[in-house]
Amino acid sequence: GGWIDSLIMRCCxxxxxxxDILLAIAIVAILGPGMINVIIAVAVFTVPSFARIIRSATISVKESLYVEVARSIGCKNxxxxxxxIFPGTIQSMIVNFTMRVGTAILAASSLSFLGFGANVTEPDWGAMLSQGRNYxxxxxxxxxxxxxxxxxTVLAFNLLGDGLRDTLDPKMS
Incomplete structure (x- = not known):
């Protein structure tokens, strides 16, 4: 809560x-092509959804009875x-991370396919698709x-995230 939370959420x-892909293209166009810049671009559009989900989980855990009890017995913030609070949100972090890896792979491959990603000498699936379209x-x-x-790869990460969500969420069973 507070003004920092509000500022972060407005930035999100x-x-x-x-x-997502338009923002990534704009960032890579500003920073220049290369794998490091692709990673930065993918991180920039991935962080807001991650922040929203973690904020939601944190607010949910913060209002739990055991947190209220810890606060009432005088535990420091x-x-x-x-x-x-952190152990209660770790499940959401893990599941969200595994679900977003597939999106990040697709975005990085798309940027490489468009010529913004890896150099020709670096192995990259998007660059391989781009070079192979002529043949x-x-x-x-x-x-x-x-x-x-x-x-x-994207399917595997999505299935892993789905399985982790089913395993780690006690409300689902």
Whole structure:
């Protein structure tokens, strides 16, 4: 709560007003092509959703009875935060992280496909798709395998996140 929370959430609202890939393209266009800049761009559009989910989980745990009891017996705010609230939000962090990895892989591959990502000498699935599109008629396997690997990797992370959500959320069962 407070003005810091409000400021962070308004910054997240500003970042939410732009489509993810468009924001990433703008950031990479400003910073220049390269894998480090792609990572920064993907992080910039990933952080606001992460912040919203963690804020929601924190507010939910903060209003729990055991946090109220800890506050009533005189625990310091830092102890309440790290001993009582943080362990209650770790499940949301893990599940959200695994679900967002697939989105990050797709965004990084898209940026590389458009020419904003890795250099030609660096191995990257998006760059492989971009280079292989010239050979679709003669050698379709050049784009088939990177495309399948992107698909399978994103699917695996989404299934992992879904399984973790089902396992870690006691309300689901």
């Amino acid at each position: 609202d500003i970042l939410f007003s732009f489509p 830092w102890r309440i935060l790290w001993v009582h 679709l008629n003669t050698a379709p396997h050049i784009v088939l395998f990177p495309g399948i690997l992107i698909f399978l």
